[in-house]
Amino acid sequence: YRTRLTHSLEAAQIGTGITAQLQGKFPRLTEYVSLDPYLIETLCLAHDIGHPPFGHGGEIALHYMMHQHGGFEGNGQTFRIVTRLEPYTAEHGMNLSRRSVLGLVKYPNFIDTLTNQDIVPADELRMRQVKAENWHPPKGLFRCDENLFDWLLDPLKPEERDAFMAFNQSAGKHGKTSHKSFDCSVMELADDIAYGIHDLEDAIVMGMVKRAEFSEELEKPLIELKVPWLSDAISKLGDRLFSIEQFERKNAIGALVNCFITAIRIEENPQFTHPLLCYQAVLPHHHSEALALFKQFVYRKVIRKPEVQLLEYKGQQVVMELFEAFSSDPTRLLPENTRSRWLQAEEQGNGHRVIADYISGMTDEFAARLYSNMFVPKRGGVLDTLSL
Incomplete structure (x- = not known):
């Protein structure tokens, strides 16, 4: 079964595939933005490097323990590792290029800015009573790394910097940033495809998903979406996914991945003038909805399973107790x-x-x-x- 390492390796493979097909579809545009397969591979390999032990349970635990000290979030920790912590250099982390670091910033604003204080629990709880749903962190950077973020965005005009950091705020939720760089958009699509499709394979192999569930909860909605090729092919793909022959399942997974990779296109955002901000790799609407269905299905059938949640809760307790001990x-x-x-x-x-x-x-x-x-x-x- 897959781990965060194998997921990152698969995301890197998908990322280079996206790069190749975009270079074929949009040769002038990809040359203009200097789209590079090695850069995209780097971003995909590094994108989860800041995530703590025990998955989201560990992230929630650290955010709870840090909520009065700047908070914690895995993507913000990735930024911190590559720019500061990794001992490749004395003070500059991995010493990556500015463009590489920008490609890893999925959420370009700070946790304290994005936090909606109205939904932060006021009561201090015993650690075993901390409910995960109340302590999901806003996705962003740590205020203590602001000087590094200033360095990162230094080449941008002030108005473009402000626009890049824009976020949406809605009642009952933390703020969510609106923009990312072109390279980051490619990496994020690779990440989503790897999660939605490859993790489905794990769920099938481990018996977490039955053929009837797949048909009812995924096949039918995909047919109704009328996604080019996919809606017509999904029934036969389902049979191959649940085949006793491993090569049939592998071929079906490959076909699904290829369906999403080849649909990706480049769109322009006239709000920006910098090439790395004004272009984005995107999935067409129907393909985007289809991928969301795959991701939601995996989330329901795998991530939310009580057996998985029990392990996350256990990891959450381990992390909180370690933190309490060290801080004492x-x-x-x-x-x-x-x-x-x-x-x-x-x-x-x-x-x-x-x-x-x-x-x-x-x-x-x-x-x-x-x-x-x-x-x-x-x-x-x-x-x-x-x-x-």
């Missing part, structure tokens, strides 16, 4: 390198951010092992701790 006595419990960073950050009143950095950089296995060593009796001797 950072100079005693944090590793030496992280401790020195915490001491520097604490002078600016931002020590909690370093703890979030440390925990969000853990793998599921590392976090679970560390939790066991810290909190489970008869586990975690000196040698176990050193092996971490």
Whole structure:
């Protein structure tokens, strides 16, 4: 089954496919914006690098623990890693080009600006009572990284910078940004296709989806959408997806991916003059609705399954308890390198951010092992701790 790593590899493969077909369809335009397959591959490989252990459970846990200290969100952490934290350079993270960093910024505004305070719970809860639905973070950047964001947008005219950071605010929701760069739009489509189509394959193989459910909840709505080729082919594709022959399923998945890749086109946004902002890779309306149906189906049948949610909740508790422990006595419990960073950050009143950095950089296995060593009796001797 798929992991965040295999998902990123598949997104990268799809991203280079999108690039090739856009270069074939729009040769002059893609040359004008210097669309590059290696850049798109880089963005797809890096797009989830900031996500913490235990998926969205870990993200919600860190946002809850950080909500009075700037919040936490996986995409904002990706920006922080590539520009600051990754030890490839002393102070500049991965030292990526400005264009590469811009391509990773899916939500170009700050969490504190996008937060709708009316929907933030006022009561302090015991950690086991934290409801995930109340603590989904706004998608954006951390205010403490504003100087890096200023550097990123420095080449833009002030009016274009302001327009790029625009967001929509609606009652009962956090603000949502409206724009992204051209490269980012390609990466996001690759991400969505990989999630909606490849994750469906996992759900079928693992028996989480039955043929009858697929027919009723996905096949019928897709036929009604009248998507070119897809609506006519989906019944036969469904038979192949649920075939006992692996090659039949693989061929059907490939056909679905190809259907969406070849439909993508480039549209212009006259609001901007900069080439990387005024062009966007988009799916036609019917294809976009079809992909949304696939993603919603996977979300209902896989992500929302009680067995999956139980694991997310468990991971959520692990992350919150680790955070609580480290923040209770950072100079005693944090590793030496992280401790020195915490001491520097604490002078600016931002020590909690370093703890979030440390925990969000853990793998599921590392976090679970560390939790066991810290909190489970008869586990975690000196040698176990050193092996971490």
